[in-house]
Amino acid sequence: MATVGADRTSMFAPLDRSRWNAFHWKSVVTTGMGVFTDGYDLSSIGIVLPFILASFGQKSLTSWQSSLLTGSALVGAAIGALVFGPLANRGRKRFYGLDVLVLTIAALAQAFVQNIDQLIAIRFLLGFGVGADYVLSPVIMGENANARDRGKSLALGFGLTWGIGAAVAGLATMVLNACGVPADWVWRIVLGLGAIPSASVIYLRRRLPETPRYVARVEGSSAAYERVVEAVVGQPAAIAPVKRDDTSAAVYFKTHAKRIATACLLWFLFDLVAYSSILFGPNLIAKSLGVSSGLFQVVMELAFTVPGALVGLALIDRAGRKPMQIIGFLGMGASLVLFSLLRGHFVGPWVGLMLYGAQNFMSQMGPGSVSASGMLGVELVPTKIRGTVQGWTVASGRVGAAITAFVFPPLFARVGEGTAILLLGALCAIAAICTWVLLPETKALPLEEAAEESVA
Template identity: 30%
Template structure:
């Protein structure tokens, strides 16, 4: 449905803003979802075995744990697609409130698990909420953060997943301690903690505005002007300086609704090279991360005889290494550039698997030597994985942004996130170092393909307005 033609400088006004308290609210209110996801996945992985013990109250078997993981992944994929489309249609704010609400309610329900089927259902809905969060959150952040800072902020936000993972591993040691919590109580409190954190984030998130970019395209320019004007006034009061005049404007034909067929046609007919790039980056990082991370505890216990109670310590170190990658390298994606840094992170992590495989197959250095090379490999890989979300968020038109994130996340998780763990898990369980090393090799090849795709199809998006990288479908 068409509304009218509008000339606006809102994108340029948002991009010229200096960093201010407003941006911190966006970062804290929206970015913390990745911490929740890391906390959620890691705690579940750590306490799942406790839920299979007699007297836990969950009534689950070890086989049920794997089924629950599949339900979570399926929920995340479907949730991303459904909520991604709704985010582009009904707005960023409505959906990033709804998806977090879904997560909180499902997590509370999980704490009351009494049978396997109930746990499967709760994990499916929890995954749907998290998958929807990815689409709503990344699109909102990229549309609110100034262009010159978009790369590093996106990488830091996505990288905080590993902060949650490290915290989840550490907290699991406490919740599993039966001298502190009885057997049927500790694992329930672990889920309750995630719900409490979700409620706190929901309160903060209510103060994050709707994306002005989304508003003016959907015929609500008065609301967009009001939001941007209030942000500018706040920034001027905070800095004590008047803002410069915006340097550019864009002319668009407003649309209240954009058909899905038009979105799909634009994404895959207008930008086929970018679609190939998004698939290569997402499948590569999903295969590597899901394949190795889901089997990390088994690797250390099976091949290095590490006690299962001490495995979370190794996971904490591994998670911290993953967190440092985006934190320390993030600004380079804005200064050195997207293409060289994404290619370096993907190809570099692939190259580092060569000494990693040697150390693993030979047993040299023991578990700590293996962990050191693992941390070095994933220091680079984590920056690349975070950049995959940044890439698909900024290289497609604004009207398709959330759905593009959702689509590539769903495909990457569905292909790499399922095949990776199944393949790597079967090789690890063979109790043969040579076969397990083959899993590392396959993961390296898939990551290398992502790096080559970036070299061939990468887009120069650093310091550029989103509207210059991919012109809106409604642009005149």
């Protein structure tokens, strides 16, 4: 392995030193709409569940049905990530656009299902597309970004847009309900609308060039690299000789094993906690506070998640990944513990909403802008294995979320709201300790230096 130094990243100096420009904005929009769709689709099911039950003449779902309906998309996402991770190593652009095509078809198909079982099956397909997108989009964004703004790029494209998508799902439900739209149409329209943002970027994704780091380090093409750098930087640039990476993937998997395990573990722990709110907050928590699912979702996203994402966006490249994630996890844990201990003593629902919302704020300010943006899978490993590792980290997060989908409802029913939320607070403390002990800091480092990638 080459030692870290000036020569290590000289071939990518034009990229690392470039200013934020129109290409970066285009990349944020093109990649971010997939995450917007993810936020919309995964949040909307919890919001419209009462309408679905009314439409199919059911008073409630069995515990198993509830878990399958919320968890099928997450299981699909884990499988999609594991499939598209290795595929991304054969070319980032080659498969880009197929992910949002799957999202578009599946989102639209939800509007026409005739029973709960069909909806579960369609949402599994939807999740498959989400998993593919979560592999490809962060890798493409990270490999196109400059060193100074890489954290901001990922936090903007993945942290902020997710929360906005979730808020739009709540607003759409409230507007349709207020307009007197029949319950059977409300949920079909809300779920079907998820096809619009994903369809809007299919063409743009197919037009994006291959990432400069892929053409240099994997393909070893000097001519292609020069063309791509010019497209990203916006002007001709002096290009150092391209050095194809001849280090075997097996060597990288061995030397980076601890980093890979860290990225997987931290996303797993975050999704264990975060998806309890995403999937069941609009029903279980909102019901305990006496507010509607739509109102709960809108307040959580617009008053807490989106502002948290904006704070994370402002600080991620200044304070660093590690302190932001530690503070975020500790804040989440403290908010959940206080909510649990003080529940039943709230003077009106707004006090409870504020306290529970604080964990959403801290969540998105910290780990939601670091681990859940795909940042660790991008920054901690070399270009040659980045696709596969990103697939593993995404799958780890979705496995954590799926466990929440299947375990939280019976846990909630068995031990009660207060104890269940206390357990989530304890998980946050564990995640903060793991971050402090295991996570290296990568802020402002060129991607190859952050990833300890050999260029010898």
